[in-house]
Amino acid sequence: MIALVSAPSNLGLQPPIAGAVPGTAKAPEALREAGLYEAFHVRGAVDGGVILPRRYIDDVRRREGTVRNQDAIIDHARRLAHRLVALRTAGDSPLVLGGDCSLVIAAGLATRVTGDGGLVHVDGHTDFRHPGNSASIGALAGEDLAAAIGRHIPEVADIDGLGPYFDAAATAHVGCRYDDPHLAEVDQAIALAVPADQIILHGASRAAARVLATAGLDRGFWLQVDVDVLDPAHMPAVDSPHSGGLSPEELTIFLEIVAPRAWGASITVFDPDLDPDGTHARTVSDIVSQGLVRLGEDASDPAAD
Structure with missing residues (x-):
């Protein structure tokens, strides 16, 4: 059974302008207003509750070698991971409505506890900035994939000694643009990287099949x-839009195919502040309600392993 979890975090993002805070924390309620919760509830989904973050602080004077809101991100990751483990233990498939991309850290902590396999990271960017390739780390939402496989500072990549959260050999990235500055590095670091242009050229079904055929993802992810x-053109309500991305139809097809194997999922970086009339919230709601309707149906049961 799908369990909807609200995780209204904006902790991993840079402020959109000086003195402002990112709007992604408003996303779960904007998606509720767009009908997403109702679409799942009528199909039997349950309410998995809400995990509230600490206050966002644009701590520009933070200590060198740390990330924005670091302590708050760690605290939120632990509490969200605890909820994910509880839902998984109860036999539910959590669908986390965020929020920014730093939520993958919580998913990684939960995965280490439950033994649920790998990671499929669908993103318009590789999110692979880390201390080894950049002198300007600080916004974990642009560094989450690196942290997820242990390439970041230990404070975020090895919380409670559980890092790396995902085995790089059981990690796939899908959707970055062909000119992403870290694509070549990611292609060498993880099992599979499929840029958006390959999906546009060869089709979402083929990309999904490649993901499901990747060794290490057979036990779920x-x-x-x-x-x-x-x-x-379809989704401008994000903090870093970049041309060359997927259509809603392509993303929906991809999700329909891979979602049954996933034990849980998170939806991130939609910013209602950039969607005053709710048009783009409805787009997200339509994609998620169709693409993830079979979330977790074919995921392995860790208790049986």
């Missing part, structure tokens, strides 16, 4: 979906 994988 966490599915993280950053909606900036969509082209800005």
Whole structure:
């Protein structure tokens, strides 16, 4: 059974302008207003509750070698992971409505506890900035894939000694643009990287089949979906839009195929502040309610392993 979890975090993002805070924390309620919760509840989904973050602080004077809101991110990751483990133990498939991409850290902690396999990271960017390739780390939402496989500072990549949260050999990235500055590095670091242009050229079904055929993902995986994988023509309500992305139809097809194998999923980076009339919230709601309706149906049972 799908359990909807609200995780209204904006902790991993840079402020959109000086003195402001990112709007992604408003996403779960904007998606509720767009009908997403109702669409799942009529199909039997349950309410998995809400995990509230600490206050967002644009701590520009933070200590060198740390990330924004670091302590708050760690605290939120622990509490969200605890909820995910409880839902998984109860036999539910959590669908986390965020929030920014740092939510994958909680999913990683939960995965280490439950033994639920790998990661499928769907994002318009590789999110692979880390201390080894950049002198300007600080916004974990642009560094989450690196942290997920242990390439970041230990404070976020090895919480409670559980890192790396996902085995790089059981990690796939889908959807970055062909000119992403870290694509070549990611292609060498993880099992599979499928840029958006390959999906547009060869089809979403083929990309999904490649993911499901990847060794290490056969025992299931966490599915993280950053909606900036969509082209800005369809989804401008994100913090870093980039042309060359997927259409809603392509993303929906991909999700329909891979979601049954996933034990849980997170939807991130939709910003209602950039969607005053709710048009783009409805787009996200339609994609998620159709693409993830079979979330977790074919995921392995860790208790049986």
